[in-house]
Amino acid sequence: GNSVTQMEGPVTLSEEAFLTINCTYTATGYPSLFWYVQYPGEGLQLLLKATKADDKGSNKGFEATYRKETTSFHLEKGSVQVSDSAVYFCALSGAKAAGNKLTFGGGTRVLVKP
């Protein structure tokens, strides 16, 4: 079955530091890949996505590239801010069928200190 593995947190870093959150996946076929972010007290928000190999998703300074050869979708940001403190979830889509199922990783908590 499908699975997503992402690094466990918490990840603590200083403002303006470089952030990388690793995500690898196991899936059949050609899933779409997603990064969701959950700020304290809120639901999940789509951060970025990529639908095919070598696509790069980007949003709010975050980037991730769909690497089929390494089955990875690592999230990066060059200079984080305190407001980036949140939990980040990597996810992949299942086969297109009634009800699109997403498989989520366990989430990585990121804490950015001033």
Next chain:
Amino acid sequence: ETGVTQTPRHLVMGMTNKKSLKCEQHLGHNAMYWYKQSAKKPLELMFVYSLEERVENNSVPSRFSPECPNSSHLFLHLHTLQPEDSALYLCASSQDPQGDETQYFGPGTRLLVL
């Protein structure tokens, strides 16, 4: 604001109570989902509705009863819950089955069972 609303945002109930969680989406989607998010556990998919029909029930106890009266509304009826059911309950929607797989989440209902 993702276009998915949930009420109430917070709920405290006793084990003998009956309550309902409500989710409404304003995105024109036709698939809706209930997730459970507990502390230190992966996001758990509970139910999936596509075109108002339940297409997935992930071995959820019968004390949780979903209802989807139309494509815009989803309910989760709760009765005789246990303290371990305390969690954040998230609703999501997507375009289904051949549309964009992206799921859009509501802010969640924080449930505490005493």
